[in-house]
Amino acid sequence: EVQLVESGGGLVHPGGSLKLSCAASGFIFRDSGIHWVRQAVGKGLEWVGRIRNRGNVFATTYAASVQGRFTMSRDDSKSAAFLQLNSLQPEDTAVYFCGSPLGDAYNDFPLHWGQGTLVTVSS
């Protein structure tokens, strides 16, 4: 069974940083890309970015709203992906989900999802 478990959320002051983790199991993690998607309370889903697999040189792409502030990484030896959030602002307050397509084609969307971790940015 595919499982994705996010962690690392919490309360952070504006301008602060946080690092989220996504622990994966039940599939060949190293073959898969990983997407990050967020959802503000009462709002819709927002794509944050994707990190590709080793075969695709761990390439990353980001939504314009987070470009330059957020950084994705991964550790295939631990079947884990990470999202470093810097220069956080109140509008970054959201539940952050990781999602896996189980493959890494250029057009692969998340198929499996974690339950999310809540990031709250407030003074």
Next chain:
Amino acid sequence: QTVVTQEPSISVSPGGTVTLTCALSSVSLSIHYFPTWYRQTPGQAPRTLIYHTNIRSSGVPDRFSGSILGNKAALTITGAQADDEADYYCALYLGNYIFLFGGGTRVTVL
């Protein structure tokens, strides 16, 4: 600015059929945007229903179907059930490795 537009809300009668649509600003949508559909209930993670226009994700009943209707992507639910009440999101691949979600459609079964 590129925007993906969905109906904010739709209602359907139990046992009825409803079609949700997904449009891309200033562009005629096609399969080359690989429209993908998700369902989400309050407090839960999204669940994948349809990907790449019309491929049902594992375990999704065949009363959910995806298509291109005119210049929009569409998700059709036939034989609507009470537990189909949820928010439905489409997502598109825009090229240059960028993805974008629509604002979602709240489906009410009544």
